[in-house]
Amino acid sequence: MSSQEFDQLIKNDTDFLKPFAITLTHDPEKASDLFQETLYRALVNREKYQAGTNIRAWLYTIMRNIFINDYRRREKQRSVLDSVSSGFASASESTTLNDGISTLQVKEIRAAIHRLPGIFRNPFLMYMDGYRYHEIAGMLCEPLGTVKSRIHFARKQLKDQLSRY
Structure with missing residues (x-):
């Protein structure tokens, strides 16, 4: 299938995606972003589409996967931030009610992260x-095992640098 035929197929069969995006997000602006990201990923991955198969099902799957991955990413960020802030809160509550201590701790953690080798x-x-390990490996063009070990060593170095916390 030529790229022009694929583009025409996408143009003809995308109106159904907008209501699905709104159903998933419950927000017109987020739905618009999800719709655009879906079209972008479809165009980037056009070689993965098999001519003659159901284009709508393929686009639905792309949109659903983007939505799920973004949801998981947000939840992971939220849980990491909650655990970090609760850890700081318990340490600062036992010593003082001043937020300055936790602010300094966050600054030290950020500084330690930025001191890590690139x-x-x-x-x-x-x-x-x-991002998941395989996504990071793809973006950095590195083997999956290399990415996992680098993240492990980063954690280990941070743990050593921030042992007093």
């Missing part, structure tokens, strides 16, 4: 942003 820092920050 080969460890970049995968670690992507992991903290909610």
Whole structure:
């Protein structure tokens, strides 16, 4: 299938995606973003589409997967931030009610992260942003095992640097 035929097929069969995006997000602006991301991913991955198969099902699957991955990423960020803030809250509540201590701790943690060597820092920050190991490996063009070990070593170095917490 040529790229022009694929583009025409996409143009003809995308109106059904907008209501589905609104159903998933319950927000017109987020639905618009989801719709655009779905079309972008479909165009980028056009070689994966098998001519003659159901284009609507393929596009639905792309949209659903994007939505699920974004949801998981947000939940992971929320749980990491909740655990970090609760850990800081319990430490600061026992000593003082001043938020300055927890602010200093967060600054020290951020500084420690940015002191990591780039080969460890970049995968670690992507992991903290909610990306999965295989997504990070794809973006960095590195083997999956390399990404996992770099994130592990980043955690280990941070643990050593921040042992007093």
